[in-house]
Amino acid sequence: SSSSSAAADDALFLGLDFGTSGARATVVDNAGAVVTETTARYPPIVDGGKGGDGVPEGGWAEAWRGALWSLLDQLDAGVRERVAAVAVDGTSGTVLIVDRQSGEPVYPPMLYNEKRGDAVDFLCAVAPEGHTVRSPTSALCKLHSWWVSNGERGEEEFALLHHADWLASRLHGLPHGETDHNNALKLGFDPGLGPNGDYPAWMKSLPYASMLPGNVRAPGARVAAVATERARSALTNPSGCVVVAGTTDSIAAFVAARCTTPGDAVTSLGSSLALKLVSAKRVDDSAKGVYSHRLCGSWLVGGSSNLGGWLLRSNFSDDELVALTDKIDLEDAEKGNSTPDYYPGVLMGFGMTVKQATDALSPRPDADEDFLRAILGSVAGVEARSYREMASMGASNVARVFTAGGGAKNPKWSTIRSRAMGGIPVTASEFAEASYGSALLARMGHYNLPTYVPEE
Template sequence: MSGEGLVLGIDMGTSGARAVAMDGAANVVASGAAKLAGFCEDHRDPLGWWKAVQAALLETLAAIEPARVRAISIDGTSGTMLPAAADGAPLATPLMYNDPVPDLAILDRIGAHAPKESAAHGTTSGLAKLQAFQSLPGVFRVIHQADWLAGHFTGLYDVTDENNALKTGYDPLSRSWPDWLARTGAQVELLPAVLSAGAPIATISPPAAEAFGLPSETVVVAGTTDGCASFLATGADRPGDGVSALGTTLTVKMLSDRPLFAPEYGLYSHRIGDMWLAGGASNTGGAVLAAHFSAERIAELSAAIDPTTETGLNYYPLTKPGERFPIADPALMPRMTPRPAEDGEFLKAIFEGVAAVESLAYERLASLSSLRLRSVRSVGGGAGNQAWTAIRARKLGVPFLPAHSEEAAAGAARLALSGAREAGVL
C-alpha cells in the first residue's frame, strides 16, 4: 500500500448510488454517482443496485489512486431486505423500506411478543419481512440491502450492523438477537451476525480487489442505515449535538450518551459506538410551505422578512390533521389562523411555527436524556433560507454549526475511517 491512506463510503439510496473518497482528516477528495434508472426499470432490482454501486465507485476511483484505499463502508435504506443464497444470489424480489407485509398473522405474532419499545413493530418492519421470506427454498440468510452489497466486497452474506438490524428486532442494549424473536415465528437461524457500525468485517475478497484495482489489504467495514449515515456526514459527534433535516417533513435527531426509547412518540435509538442517535420525524416542514407558495415566491418574500421580530401568531403548521413527533396525536389539527393579509407575514408565521415544533422536539429529546442541546447542524432544502435559519437560531438558542456534508456516502466514509483505524490500516 502506498501514499496517504484514503477510505471509501458508498450510499445506496432509493434513486441511485453515490460514492466518496475521504482522507484521514475527513475531507472528501473525490466522488461519483449513478442513477438506478440507468441500470434497471425497478428500484427493487438488486442487480440494478449493484450495477449502480459499481458505476459510482469506478467514477470515484478514477479520480484517485486506488492503491491508497484502506477501507470501504456501505449504507443502505433502512428496512430494505432480501432473501439470499449462500453465494449472495437473490431468491426473491426485495421488500423495500416502505413496502408493507400484509400478513396479519405475522403482524399479530410480532405484536404479541415484541416489547413495546422494539423497532420491530409495524407492517414495514424488518422482522415482518424476514418472516415473509423465510419459507422460500434455498434461503441461506435474510439480509438488509447494505449487508448484501457489502457481501459483494467480502463474499460474506451473513453479517449486518447494529443500525440495520434494529427494525429486525435486534436489542441494542444487550447487543444481541433477543429470545422473544423465535416466539414470533421467526427462523432466527436465518438472521445475520451483528457487528457495531464501523467495525471491521473482513478484508476485501480477491475477486473484488481485482475488479476495482484495490489493495488486497483493504478492510470492509460494517455500515449503517441511510438515515444514520446522513447524520454522521454532518460531523456531529458529541452528546447534545443535534441535526435538523428541513425537507418535505422536519426530522430532528440528537446524539445521546444513553438510549432513548419512547414508543408513544415513535422514538427509538440507534447505537453508534458508545453513543446513541435518537430522534423523530414531524409532519410539519417544507410540504406546508409548498402548499401555499412556490419556491420562487418563498425566496422573494424571505428577502424582506425581519427575523428578529415575532408575528405573535402561534401556528402549528400541518397540511392535514395528524402529528407523529414531538406530539403524538393522529387527530392533531393544523393551526394556521388567523392568516395575515400580507403574504410575507404569513410565510414568516409558518417559519416561526415550524421552528417552534423543532424547538419542542429538541426539548423532548433533552428531557428524556437529561442532556442539554449543545449545537444544531441543518440539512435539507430549507437549510439554505437565511431568514428561516435566523428565526430557528433565535428560538433554539444554541450555536448553529455548518454541516460538513449532506451526503450519506460521507457518513459511510466516516465509519470506514473508524474501521480502518481499528484494524490498524490507517
C-alpha cells in the first residue's frame, strides 16, 4: 500500500460550471494540469422565446440536476474514486426558493436576466444610493418579489439559494444556508464589512432576513463533505470528498487565467466586453457599472461594455475577418494615425444602444481592412479608457492583460489593444473555461492554500 502522502498527491480536483446553455466538468491534478473534461447540455427549450427566455422540458432545476449527475457519471471510475474535492460555479443572480428541510425548490428558479421591477421601489427605499441590489435583476429584488407574491410569509419554511449553492447542496446535503462571497454580492452581502464580510444592518432587519444564506464563505474555503447518497455513488473516493465554496461563472473564468497579482487583468472579449482587474483597493460605482468582488485577499474590480465582437460579426463573416486581419499592416504608422475612432471618450457601462453603436461606425474607410482596423481600434480604446478609469477611481494600474473569449484568437487585435494600453503585455489566457477555475478552487480548499494559482 502506498504511503499516505503519495496517496494525497494522487488526489484529483473537480470543477463544475453551470452556464446558460449547458454544463461542463473539468478535473485537474495536484499540479493544476487538466486530466479530463465532460460536458452536458440542458434539455431543449419548450416554453417561451429565444435567447434564454424559454424553459427546458421539466423546468430549470431538473435541467441542472440532470446535467450534474450526467457530468459525474460520464467520468471514468478511476477518476471519480480519486476526486478529493469539488467546487461549483453558476450564473450570478440566478436564485431558487427551497424548502428549508429538504432543499428542494418550491418555486421555478428565477434566472439571472429576469427582472423583478415590482421590488425596486421598496429596495431603493432601504438600500443606500448606488447599491447593487437596486437593479431589477438583483437577487434581492427576486427574493423580495417572491416574498410579496407569497403573501408576505414563508420565511420560516423556505430559504434562498443561488444557482451554484443549490447544486453544491445536492452534493453535501445541507438543505440551505451555504453560499460564497461572490454569489452573495448581488444579494447585498458586503465583503468589506467586518473581518469576513457580512450582510449590512438594513438587510438583517428585512422581514425575510432569515431566508438569506447564513454561512457566506470565501471562494476556495471548505464547506462540508460530499454526503448525499446520489453524490457518494458517483464520487467514490474512499478517503472522502469535500465540497469547497465556489463562485460565479464569470469569476470562475477569471480564476482560470491563474493570476492574483494587483495589476493583473482579464478581458473577456466575446460579443461584449467584460473587464476584471486585481486591485489592492476596493472601488465601487454603480453609475459606471463598476463593482468589486473579494477574492483571495485582494479585490477584483469588474466592469463591462456592450461594445465588442458583435460589431465585427454584424459587418464581416468569419472568413472575411481572417482574410482582412491578414491584410492589416500594423507597422504602417501613417495608416494607424489616420484610422478613425468611432467611440471617442466611451467608457464601460451600457450607455450605447445597438443602434447608436452601429450608427457611430462612420466615416467608413474605402478598404474593408481599414474599416476592420478602425473597429478593432475603437473597441481597444474603450477597453484602455475603462482600465484607466478604474485606476483613476483608486484601483491598481493595469500591468498585464489575459484575454478570454473569441477575441483572444486575433493576435493583431492583441497588439492594437496593447498599444492602446501603453504597451503592456496582452496575451491569450491559456485556460479560459470557468470549470477549470472551479477545479482550481477545489484544489485550493483541499490543501487549505491561500491562493488558487498552482506553484510553477
